[in-house]
Amino acid sequence: MHINKAETLAALLAQEDTDRSNTITIDDQGPKHFTVKGENGETLEVKGTYYLANLLQEVWLGNGRLNPENVQMKPLERVDYLMNTHYWHTLSRRIDAGNILATLADEKRSSNKAYLYVPAADSDGLEYYRRISADYPQIEIIELPAPPFSDGLLAEIDKKPGLLALKYDKTAGTPLPYVVPGGRFNEMYGWDSYFIALGLMAHNQYDLAKGMLENTAYQIKYYGKMLNANRSYYLTRSQPPFYTPYLSAFYRRYAGRLPQNWLAEHLAVAIDEYQNVWMNPQTHLFADIGLNRYFDEGCGRPKETEPGHFNFILQQYAAKHGVGTAEMERAYGAGEIQDADLDRYFIHDRAMRESGHDTTTRLDDVCADTACVDLNAIMYRIETDIAALIADYFPQGFDHNGTRHTAEGWRAKAQARCDAVQQYLWNEADGTFYDYNVATKAQNRFVSATNLLPLWAGLCSREQAERLVKSQLGALLCAGGIASTAPIGAEIRGPERQWDYPYGWAPHQILIWEGLERYGFEREMREAAYAWVQMIIRATVEYNGLIPEKFNVVEGSHKTDVEYGNVGTVFDYVPAGGFGWTNASLVLGIAKLTEAQKAALNALADSTP
Template identity: 30%
Template sequence: MRPMDFTSLSFAALLCAACSSQPPATWSYEDAKERTPLAPDHAYPELFEAVQRQGIFTDQKHFVDALPKRDPAKIRADYLALHERDGFDLKGFVQDNFIESGEAQSPPPKPGAPIEAHIDSLWPVLSRTYREVPQYSSLLPLPQPYVVPGGRFREMYYWDSYFTMLGLEHSGDKDQVRQMTDNFAYMIDTYGHIPNGNRTYYLSRSQPPFFAYMVELQARIEGDQAYARYLPQLQREYAYWMDGAQTLKPGAAARHVVKLADGSVLNRYWDASATPRQESWLQDIKTAAQAPDRTRQEVWRDLRAGAESGWDFSSRWLGDGKRLETIRTTAIVPVDLNSLMYHLERTIAKGCETLRDVSCVQAYGQRADRRQQAIERHLWKADGGYYVDYDWQLDRQRPDLTAAALFPLYTGLASNEHARRTAEAVRGGLLRAGGLATTQVSNGQQWDEPNGWAPLQWVAVEGLDRYQQGDLAAQIGQRFLQQVQNLYRKEDKLVEKYNVSGQGQGGGGGEYALQDGFGWTNGVTLKLLEKYGANASKARTGE
């Protein structure tokens, strides 16, 4: 059967494509509190495992996005009845019972189109509206339109979306900024948190908490009333990340919260499930098998937590910095996550201030102050002059310099002296011909050298500018922008990551092929063009 991107079809067309004797019913965003369909590995577990283990599709995400044509329970029963018979054709069974999901395709630019005009033309192509979906779909319906990243990413992702929204605001689409913010508020109200993406199989985890930045962006558009309107959701998201903190003993962790030996309370990445990720099932099975000294469940939870971090995967999370089977994400207190939590606390205090709730302002302000002190005490590497992650299980800092070191500058918690020293370290250790390198480790993981990612470039540029380090900010921003423009001129596309060695290439590594689109690259590119304009073409690509 020919694959299709059903997120881009009209619902009527989808019903025709899916029809058997009875077309599938639907469920809407209004039904989500009462019912959410089972994820594929729970709805038809034996069939799911067979398809993923045999590699029927080259991308493991493909099958979990496929739409069952009929009741999954009946598909499962038929599979169990038939699969051991001679001549059973697994691929044929899947084709008969599922509609495959195609790529979210991005058309090439019109001949000679400037990159800004091309990006503006991509927003409608990447936009989706799914207030209701077929009842067996793994897609979660949302009340408002949204923008997907592109390629294999056919749904809305959490932290990706903030950088996409920056681009939408630049393009003048302020309505969609509000709509996407409302979608995230809806998910907090419905699921208790913002999932990794709006799929059933992403519900067990979140992603870097950028909702407060979305609210801040909306407040810049309409005024401070936005802080008050979204205050309940800001507080609910905070409660999700801090769940378990009240009863935690020093030297212990629960869910997303860690209490260090001195009583400091900080956060980590964590996933409620300890099973292979459905969208990367076979990879996770193989990774756990390569770690005989650890339980499979431990490895799988750390892989899932790495996916929640958005840095999936990176030497940041690896015990030896090289092999994925040594991953120990849940043992690490990340500097970027805790910087974002500091910003969330400050944003809640701002929302309380708009309502003149003095006790709330004081409570969240004090929490932010305590977090800032804990970050400076545990995550500042004095002998290196930059911020690092902290291994709470081994009770020591992880020494590597990474692009995450710039998040304390981005959120404004760093002192002027620490910001200055961080800038010096970044200039000497991470600045490349094509922008900011993610780490200094080259090990084949996509969130490592030589890759550079649009959101990290923007965090660096904004953070450095905030502390009067404009020269370094401009070098990073202009070099990355030049890299994006070079690939655009050569291949007529924007991609999710770039090789910042300066060769004008897209990035590599990781679990899947380089994806075109691409939401957050589009958004950051527009902001960098706005910031540096004609100077971008003069960016130095050496030094």
């Protein structure tokens, strides 16, 4: 059906977009009935919020040709179609000649020039990035030495915040692609990439999933770790280490397309990350108990945070030093006011940001002293994944840096961790795992979605799994999915934190679904998956296809008034890619539903005015 795009768009918005948001939602008060007129005299009647939003999207995305079948798609087919044809592409980036200025842009920190840091040891990358930036005087290429990075160098880098280069593929003549989370996040993030990749692999987006994995390996090789994100102010910290689980999932799916020496190269990187980052007793390992912590090697206020973000904390110290809050922030940042207690607070805050749970009451002011359940579950999974990869693909052993790694040796590491987890993290009385604070030598008896991650890692016995599900899942599962924590007590003062109750996030859903399924809790898994998926589908049906960063799972709503807002909720015409890991959770969650559950979700399209 051929239409006049401009005229149809203008007429549709004038009639149906009564709040002038360039979207059509249940909040609009139009007649909810629009007639499309084709250039050859044909017409298409469209009724209801959901189908009118589909129409708006198709008109906007089209070039004057409208496919009525796309407008009438049911919700589950529609979101899958948009992800495959639009969302993943919209969220994709590549630091090449045509996109370098766009990839350098950063809402979180601005500067007069656009800085691109390239590892000095990457001669091919340096040559390429210098060549493509030659026509842009506002771009400055800065060579970055090999890690570790001194405090003095980090201080100099902080004056010139910029993007960190990713892998340039000399054979292809272009940098590798990657997918950003969405919205204000215009760079590649550490643990987001794993969950995004699960969605990409579900859609068989091989090149994107492979590109992100290789970009992660590049970061470990040249920046010393899988970064929080590839920005200069993240050089001091990583994120939950999903590189090895990513490698295992990707290679097992696509082994037929990849040579074994490719796996050998990446397995070596995985071992390096494990040994040099996470088993380093100076940063991430509590050597006396054999468990790991999150840690950030920087100091002071995290530089990606906005001025005023820490006012609740800073005002307490401002009174102590006899200055205003704004002056306290400035003077502390400049080193004019020194305070050991505030230093310690930021050590914990930075560690919490490495955990990915920024921020949560669970880890506030204690994170650097805490052996977390989630991190040690991931570490156990790394150890068992490496053992399995060696057993399956290098049965005679894997040689790296003068050491022969065997499956038995890595299973022994996993068993040692399992023993430590049982000793320090398992609570027999409560039937759950809890974080352990090494400073107080006590568990933090905090009900959290992260307590369930040993299910995903295979770190608990069948009896423990049953007790864990009974003690934790019921306290966390809400109408819209699994909440990050149980309700926070009124005695805890401070700002409402986005990784606390009542908010729910995609990574927790995905990991816990997999864990429940692994231990045979099929009914509980489907109940949890349906709760989350129906909430997202309802949002897409009622709000023009919206797929945001997080949800209030108690109210089943994307409308949140919490720190950092909710990325992905503001857009024109069609969602700007949705949000990476929420997209993935939708794809993966739908695959776990029964046909009856899917039919109920599709029926939402016709039950919405």
